[in-house]
Amino acid sequence: MSTTAIMAHMIPYFPDRELSYAAAHGLIDSKVDYLEVQFPFSDPSADGPTIEDACGRALASGFSTARGFEFVHTLVDRGAPPVFIMTYAGIAYASGVKEFCDLAKQSGAAGLIVPDLPYDYDEGLYEAGIAQGLAVVPVVAPSTTPERLAEVLRGRPEYVYAALRVGITGAATELGQDNLEFLDRVGASGAKVLAGFGIRSRDQVRMLSEHVHAVVVGSAFVKAISAAAEAAGPDEPAAAAEAVYSAVETLVSALRPD
Amino acid sequence: MPQHQYRAFKNTFGEFGGRYVAEVLRPPLDELEAAFIAAMNDPQYRAEFDSICTEYIGRPTPLLHARNTSREIGGAQLYIKLEGLANTGAHKINNAVGQALLAKRMGKTRIIAETGAGQHGVATAAICAKLGLECCIYMGEVDIARQKPNVFCMELYGAEVRPVSGGSRTLKDAVNEALRDWASSFANTHYLIGSALGPSPFPDMVREFQSVVGQETKAQLKAAGATPDALVACVGGGSNSIGFFSPYLESETPRLIGVEAGGRGMNTGEHAARMNGLGKTGIVQGYKSLFLLDDDGQVQATHSVSAGLDYPGIGPQLAHLGSIGRIEFTRATDTEALDALKLFARNEGVIFALESAHGGAAALKLAAELPPSATVVVNMSGRGDKDIFITAREIAPESWKRFLEQEVQTL
Numbered sequence: 157m158s159t160t161a162i163m164a165h166m167i168p169y170f171p172d173r174e175l176s177y178a179a180a181h182g183l184i185d186s187k188v189d190y191l192e193v194q195f196p197f198s199d200p201s202a203d204g205p206t207i208e209d210a211c212g213r214a215l216a217s218g219f220s221t222a223r224g225f226e227f228v229h230t231l232v233d234r235g236a237p238p239v240f241i242m243t244y245a246g247i248a249y250a251s252g253v254k255e256f257c258d259l260a261k262q263s264g265a266a267g268l269i270v271p272d273l274p275y276d277y278d279e280g281l282y283e284a285g286i287a288q289g290l291a292v293v294p295v296v297a298p299s300t301t302p303e304r305l306a307e308v309l310r311g312r313p314e315y316v317y318a319a320l321r322v323g324i325t326g327a328a329t330e331l332g333q334d335n336l337e338f339l340d341r342v343g344a345s346g347a348k349v350l351a352g353f354g355i356r357s358r359d360q361v362r363m364l365s366e367h368v369h370a371v372v373v374g375s376a377f378v379k380a381i382s383a384a385a386e387a388a389g390p391d392e393p394a395a396a397a398e399a400v401y402s403a404v405e406t407l408v409s410a411l412r413p414d
Numbered sequence: 415m416p417q418h419q420y421r422a423f424k425n426t427f428g429e430f431g432g433r434y435v436a437e438v439l440r441p442p443l444d445e446l447e448a449a450f451i452a453a454m455n456d457p458q459y460r461a462e463f464d465s466i467c468t469e470y471i472g473r474p475t476p477l478l479h480a481r482n483t484s485r486e487i488g489g490a491q492l493y494i495k496l497e498g499l500a501n502t503g504a505h506k507i508n509n510a511v512g513q514a515l516l517a518k519r520m521g522k523t524r525i526i527a528e529t530g531a532g533q534h535g536v537a538t539a540a541i542c543a544k545l546g547l548e549c550c551i552y553m554g555e556v557d558i559a560r561q562k563p564n565v566f567c568m569e570l571y572g573a574e575v576r577p578v579s580g581g582s583r584t585l586k587d588a589v590n591e592a593l594r595d596w597a598s599s600f601a602n603t604h605y606l607i608g609s610a611l612g613p614s615p616f617p618d619m620v621r622e623f624q625s626v627v628g629q630e631t632k633a634q635l636k637a638a639g640a641t642p643d644a645l646v647a648c649v650g651g652g653s654n655s656i657g658f659f660s661p662y663l664e665s666e667t668p669r670l671i672g673v674e675a676g677g678r679g680m681n682t683g684e685h686a687a688r689m690n691g692l693g694k695t696g697i698v699q700g701y702k703s704l705f706l707l708d709d710d711g712q713v714q715a716t717h718s719v720s721a722g723l724d725y726p727g728i729g730p731q732l733a734h735l736g737s738i739g740r741i742e743f744t745r746a747t748d749t750e751a752l753d754a755l756k757l758f759a760r761n762e763g764v765i766f767a768l769e770s771a772h773g774g775a776a777a778l779k780l781a782a783e784l785p786p787s788a789t790v791v792v793n794m795s796g797r798g799d800k801d802i803f804i805t806a807r808e809i810a811p812e813s814w815k816r817f818l819e820q821e822v823q824t825l
């Protein structure tokens with residue numbers, strides 16, 4: 157039985173507060189296995205245009221760090237699967253990295269993903285996260301050297317996020333033998349591998365299923381949410397919420413390999 | 415270039431600096447650090463740099479004793495380092511040459527860069543043309559609109575200028591876009607960053623390549639029999655200032671004064687000054703430094719009449735030297751910069767770039783407070799040709815408008 161877990165990525169307050177809650181409810185109700193909640197940053201230099209624009213809109217819709225934690229808290233109360241908060245170093249650092257970990261724990265999050273706080277420039281993230289019982293998830297890429305990968309894995313992280321290619325989020329990924337070998341190398345450490353970047357089809361999920369713990373789908377959800385909200389228009393908020401809710405449900409079932 | 419054995423640097427300056435990047439960008443930065451150290455210890459590389467400095471950049475650039483201005487203000491003797499006389503019009507070419515030669519040594523065939531005022535883009539495009547490297551320049555749409563002559567030149571040099579439509583559509587967004595490009599292109603591409611900022615090793619590297627400005631100035635002052643009491647330079651990201659100040663960073667004198675963009679007021683979004691308590695410590699674009707941020711760490715809007723100073727962060731070494739008091743920081747407003755530009759044009763026959771005119775304005779103020787026996791040196795990091803569409807509109811709006819209308823008609 158290949159029941160590859162799905163980690164769905166979303167951005168609170170994108171396209172606005174209500175619709176982001178609707179999207180989250182859709183993801184929870186369609187039983188995705190993990191939620192990755194990205195706290196938007198004004199300068200997301202590792203994200204492609206889809207997520208960059210969505211972050212800009214979320215900030216314009218009133219996102220704040222406090223509201224982000226409130227969002228996570230609300231979802232956890234509603235029975236969300238494990239929530240991983242993803243953000244940039246600048247956001248975690250502004251709260252104080254330790255304080256950010258405390259707030260994440262209080263919100264009920266299971267873990268943190270901060271790609272630009274690598275283990276040797278982590279501002280105390282790993283120590284503070286572990287002290288709080290949070291999973292701090294390092295992010296590696298196919299360009300990561302074997303020496304560096306060994307260092308990343310030395311801390312025995314429970315999860316490792318493996319980017320399926322170099323570059324930024326959003327662009328399509330051609331999965332080949334190289335990717336799978338890379339995933340197997342990461343997984344050999346015993347860490348649960350979360351693999352993402354450019355995943356948008358059931359075939360890709362199927363292809364990865366033997367090699368990863370979970371497949372992360374990001375830009376595809378952002379696009380689905382955005383398209384549904386746009387089609388519904390701004391005048392009928394209730395209808396828009398329903399449209400967003402069912403758009404994410406549709407995408408989840410389109411990704412499920414069974 | 416200094417001939418001392420180049421030592422490995424520490425990657426941080428006090429609490430600032432660092433290499434805060436996702437793992438994907440670690441290999442190119444690690445590779446760059448190793449290649450840079452090897453190059454700095456290779457006499458052949460240094461000789462090549464020095465030879466391009468003389469035969470192409472036109473080094474040494476002159477040091478002008480601004481006698482008319484010194485007499486008029488009745489204060490200190492004012493000297494102007496005419497760095498804007500460097501080929502392509504600004505100090506930016508020193509760093510562009512250093513890094514482009516390094517990229518070639520590393521076997522890279524393509525160069526990407528960000529640009530604000532366009533001076534760094536022009537310098538990069540020019541040296542890429544000369545060295546036969548493919549060149550792609552990222553530039554915010556706002557900056558493309560206000561620095562059109564430079565866009566034209568970059569294209570003439572054969573570079574592709576890619577407009578950046580994200581965020582505030584200025585320099586910081588061009589940096590983001592270059593980082594995005596580099597994250598997938600580093601196998602054959604070097605990111606030729608234009609100021610003394612970004613993840614290490616960039617701040618160290620850019621300072622080293624710009625230190626030629628300070629070294630020349632020091633020698634020229636000595637030849638003129640002058641001992642500097644203060645050095646003044648404008649500060650965007652900090653490349654011209656750190657290079658200009660570099661011979662004096664370890665000593666207690668002269669006073670080193672960095673001038674930030676005071677814009678049109680001190681409210682958020684009206685200026686680009688990060689020192690003197692205005693910026694917060696943060697991590698943005700791969701380095702820790704002082705940035706204009708809100709309480710959540712989101713980067714705030716900035717304004718300056720000069721595109722090159724319109725950036726929310728300051729190079730980490732400058733932030734550090736500011737925090738320990740070695741460098742003093744002040745600001746000049748848009749209006750003060752324009753006034754200084756007019757004054758130097760009329761008194762000295764020299765047109766400052768708008769960025770450099772911020773330094774000029776502060777130097778005039780300081781010189782007026784000092785006795786005639788004192789010596790103040792300002793770095794004119796660039797010349798003002800590129801700014802004509804801004805300065806003409808500000809200084810002579812009516813005749814400029816008429817001229818433009820005529821131009822449109824004849825087209």
Ligand SMILES: Cc1ncc(COP(=O)(O)O)c(C=O)c1O
Binds near residue numbers: 530608653
């Ligand atoms: C002429 C000139 N001076 C100064 C600057 C500011 O940069 P930095 O602080 O790195 O010297 C620029 C940037 O574009 C420039 O073109």
